[in-house]
Amino acid sequence: MANIPENLHYSKDHEWVEVKDGVATVGITDYAQHSLGDVVYVDLPRVGDNLASHEAFGSIESVKAVSEVFTPVAGEIVEVNDDLNDTPESVNADPYGAAWMIKVKMENALEADAMLNAAEYEEYLSENE
Amino acid sequence: MRYIPNSPEERGEMLKLVGLDSAADLFRSIPGDVQLNRALKITEPLAESELISGMEKLADKNTAAKRPSFLGAGAYSHYSPTVVDHLIQRSEFFTSYTPYQPEISQGTLQYIFEFQTLVCQLTGMEVANASMYDGSTALAEAVLMAQRVTRKDKVIIAQTVHPEYLEVTKTYTQHGDLKIETLHFDNESGRISADDLSNLDDKCAALVIQSPNFFGCIEDVKALADKAHSVGALLILVVTEAISLGLLKSPGECDADIVVAEGQSFGIPLSFGGPYLGLFATKEKYVRNLPGRLVGVAYDKNGNRGFVLTLATREQHIRREKATSNICTNQGLIALAATIYMETMGKKGLQEVAVQNAQKAAYAARRISEIEGFSLPFSAPKFNEFVVRAPKSADEILSKLLSEKAIVGGLSLSRYYSDNPNDFLVCVTETSSREQIDNLVEGLKEISK
Numbered sequence: 001m002a003n004i005p006e007n008l009h010y011s012k013d014h015e016w017v018e019v020k021d022g023v024a025t026v027g028i029t030d031y032a033q034h035s036l037g038d039v040v041y042v043d044l045p046r047v048g049d050n051l052a053s054h055e056a057f058g059s060i061e062s063v064k065a066v067s068e069v070f071t072p073v074a075g076e077i078v079e080v081n082d083d084l085n086d087t088p089e090s091v092n093a094d095p096y097g098a099a100w101m102i103k104v105k106m107e108n109a110l111e112a113d114a115m116l117n118a119a120e121y122e123e124y125l126s127e128n129e
Numbered sequence: 130m131r132y133i134p135n136s137p138e139e140r141g142e143m144l145k146l147v148g149l150d151s152a153a154d155l156f157r158s159i160p161g162d163v164q165l166n167r168a169l170k171i172t173e174p175l176a177e178s179e180l181i182s183g184m185e186k187l188a189d190k191n192t193a194a195k196r197p198s199f200l201g202a203g204a205y206s207h208y209s210p211t212v213v214d215h216l217i218q219r220s221e222f223f224t225s226y227t228p229y230q231p232e233i234s235q236g237t238l239q240y241i242f243e244f245q246t247l248v249c250q251l252t253g254m255e256v257a258n259a260s261m262y263d264g265s266t267a268l269a270e271a272v273l274m275a276q277r278v279t280r281k282d283k284v285i286i287a288q289t290v291h292p293e294y295l296e297v298t299k300t301y302t303q304h305g306d307l308k309i310e311t312l313h314f315d316n317e318s319g320r321i322s323a324d325d326l327s328n329l330d331d332k333c334a335a336l337v338i339q340s341p342n343f344f345g346c347i348e349d350v351k352a353l354a355d356k357a358h359s360v361g362a363l364l365i366l367v368v369t370e371a372i373s374l375g376l377l378k379s380p381g382e383c384d385a386d387i388v389v390a391e392g393q394s395f396g397i398p399l400s401f402g403g404p405y406l407g408l409f410a411t412k413e414k415y416v417r418n419l420p421g422r423l424v425g426v427a428y429d430k431n432g433n434r435g436f437v438l439t440l441a442t443r444e445q446h447i448r449r450e451k452a453t454s455n456i457c458t459n460q461g462l463i464a465l466a467a468t469i470y471m472e473t474m475g476k477k478g479l480q481e482v483a484v485q486n487a488q489k490a491a492y493a494a495r496r497i498s499e500i501e502g503f504s505l506p507f508s509a510p511k512f513n514e515f516v517v518r519a520p521k522s523a524d525e526i527l528s529k530l531l532s533e534k535a536i537v538g539g540l541s542l543s544r545y546y547s548d549n550p551n552d553f554l555v556c557v558t559e560t561s562s563r564e565q566i567d568n569l570v571e572g573l574k575e576i577s578k
Contacts (some may be wrong), residue, residue: 041417041442046280059451066442066451 002031002125005096009112010121011072016096022109024073027100031125036062039091042084044101049077057102071104073111079103197565198537201514201556203291203369205394208560213396213469222465231438238436241424244468251374252388253381254410258421259459261407264391265294268367269301270420270454271387275335275363276307277418283332287312287321289342291369292545319344319507323352331360339367345514346507350383363387371395373512375483387411396470397463406463419443420454482559486513490557496570502577514556520577523553534572
């Protein structure tokens with residue numbers, strides 16, 4: 001059973017978002033990392049790039065495949081987790097913590113409210129199993 | 130003996146099936162006035178011995194190949210040990226294409242791995258790919274790679290880079306958002322001055338230089354690399370004469386970020402412009418942005434060594450729109466020839482060839498500069514090529530030298546640079562004998578009188 005923390009927002013592309021003071025932290029879910037398998041490389045954008053909702057901002061390379069990661073919310077990238085360059089395996093080990101990917105200064109602070117909550121995401125996963 | 134595998138009956142059946150009366154009907158859509166409508170003008174069938182002697186007669190008409198030549202400028206005459214040709218003609222190598230189901234072709238992957246290793250040792254860089262088409266397309270790929278790494282769109286290319294490499298780079302990148310600016314050289318030294326880089330700024334993805342440059346002059350690579358790095362740009366070093374790497378300080382030691390080279394000098398004969406071989410090496414931190422194929426070494430669960438294609442996600446058959454390049458092949462056989470050449474020569478052999486080149490060129494340069502009216506316009510140190518300034522038009526002197534003395538004296542620079550019509554480029558390698566050099570000097574003396 002995938003780990004789905006209560007306090008986060010979820011997308012159907014299996015990203016999570018945590019909003020604090022209008023800044024969204026984005027990563028991928030436990031379910032996503034498990035599906036990808038061992039992650040060997042994470043390609044991230046640069047601070048200052050502007051993203052539209054659902055735009056691809058980077059890619060995750062696992063031993064199985066390369067997958068794009070999409071931002072659920074629009075805005076400017078204010079921080080990027082450069083630690084993932086050296087420790088891509090933390091995407092598998094700690095997807096909701098050490099493996100956060102980008103922080104986005106949200107154009108619309110309410111955008112994340114339209115996303116799935118933990119219960120809805122869990123239901124979405126069980127429907128799509 | 131006929132070489133058409135199907136019989137007239139079988140062809141008749143096929144035609145009947147598609148509803149045609151004759152094979153000629155297949156060409157109906159081609160307008161009659163562009164069809165040949167007659168037999169080719171070739172002789173009747175010949176016996177094998179007649180054919181060979183006929184071909185020999187034709188080959189004898191090609192006197193150009195026998196004339197002493199002092200042409201260089203990106204295509205160099207070097208001695209290639211016979212083992213190179215012998216080994217590459219083994220059918221396992223000669224007939225195999227770049228591996229698309231790679232791991233089944235361990236032999237191919239192993240020699241590519243050896244090639245990459247040798248290119249790294251030679252250039253002093255950390256990672257090299259499985260090769261590119263040639264030096265000029267490798268440069269175009271290097272420029273695009275610098276654009277990806279730095280996310281900047283301006284590239285400065287020194288005017289002392291081979292003009293045809295510049296043209297290829299412009300052609301290759303013309304539909305992207307790359308801006309190419311050129312950088313003038315110093316008229317006294319014949320190279321780029323590190324103090325004169327006014328258009329190098331923080332908008333630059335890369336500074337591109339060549340050493341030895343198009344005039345044969347050795348650039349101050351380290352100083353130029355430092356300048357490029359001071360504004361966050363990469364230093365791309367072009368090497369058109371790979372033999373020079375046997376003598377000069379390695380690009381890695383000079384802190385170049387990307388090295389592209391033409392590998393023709395390594396066991397690949399001069400043959401009307403091809404096939405050539407692009408070498409491409411960089412620092413490990415840029416490996417994700419490298420174009421082309423890359424072979425790595427791996428171990429299976431029993432600890433046996435094997436070779437694999439690695440980091441293939443950069444390539445277009447994985448994610449076309451995100452690929453680092455359109456290239457998904459390499460110069461397999463030619464890279465093998467270069468590998469065998471380098472392994473045969475060894476470090477010491479390569480150094481010896483390089484030293485011979487430099488010494489013979491220095492002798493030729495000194496002798497030519499002693500002829501009345503002739504001079505060497507550029508003061509920078511040289512490898513095996515140098516510019517000569519003649520007392521009259523270089524085109525005229527070179528054409529007389531050819532018609533009266535049967536010597537190909539060099540390359541007139543007027544086709545690339547209009548300012549000095551009397552300048553020409555002379556290349557001297559280990560294949561030029563002392564007698565040939567002396568004849569060149571005597572020829573120039575007589576013709577310029």
